[in-house]
Amino acid sequence: MLSISSKCRYGILAVLALGENHGGGLMQIKDIATAKNVPRQYLEQIFNRLVNAGIVNSVRGKKGGYRLAHSPEKITIFDLVEVLEGGVQLVGINEPQDAVSELFGRAQVSLKKTFEITLADLIVRQQALLENVMFHI
Amino acid sequence: MLSISSKCRYGILAVLALGENHGGGLMQIKDIATAKNVPRQYLEQIFNRLVNAGIVNSVRGKKGGYRLAHSPEKITIFDLVEVLEGGVQLVGINEPQDAVSELFGRAQVSLKKTFEITLADLIVRQQALLENVMFHI
């Protein structure tokens, strides 16, 4: 089954939370885990990846936490997918030039385009969705 | 790593071969395996799936083989991906209405669109590629 892992979904949700809080100080993993309903220890692993990839900064010790390493305009969801999913590679680099590889290549390009939205854009979209929910109450 | 399995690639290549031969009788698995450079016994498994899905017909016994169950105009590559990859499900059906799920939904749609090309179209494209190769010799 071609699907996106929970790891990736969890990671994007967590980074989205950091993005919504950008400039507002540190966020702690237990709060994010609770808010987004993600197993805390699993989220720790995910944050490790993000820290190692330089997307997120960590501060250790009491009153520690995480924050974005760059502004939301400079982070794309594709960056996150690469780190969390280990890349997107529908077509191998050494494949013969046949119609099937060509098709897979097109699929890969369209997927990449979809994910090349910035975190800033995603935050805006998320707020729009929230307002929509408010409107319907 | 988000990627398409060899199984899927092999299967599409094999169905492409059947499609190119459509109306020309049966093809045998050993010939397809040799032509497309796929392990024969593995290709047998793949053909079983395609037969069970009603995409391909098999004829047993000596002089047996495989053929398409429908004309290439009626088979889409998405059909094949569903059977061989077990579906494409970037966004779960019970996910909250957040910006991340929405994005995954868009990715899924664009992937589906790319794969909704018919086998007939793929055959045409493959022939065009072959002619192009000839031209460059």
Added chain:
DNA sequence: TTAAACTTGAGTGCTCCGCTCAAGATAACC
């Protein structure tokens, strides 16, 4: 020094991938 936070490494049960092996069942052909 204590407690709250991140860090690191290991382990676990599960499923799938990419095959291979070993028998079958079926049908054409001599």
Added chain:
DNA sequence: GGTTATCTTGAGCGGAGCACTCAAGTTTAA
């Protein structure tokens, strides 16, 4: 009617990754 070429079915196997959990760390504020 037996051989032989084909498809069919079921099993197994090593490796990888998923989705976690467990168990210790280390660091820092208070």
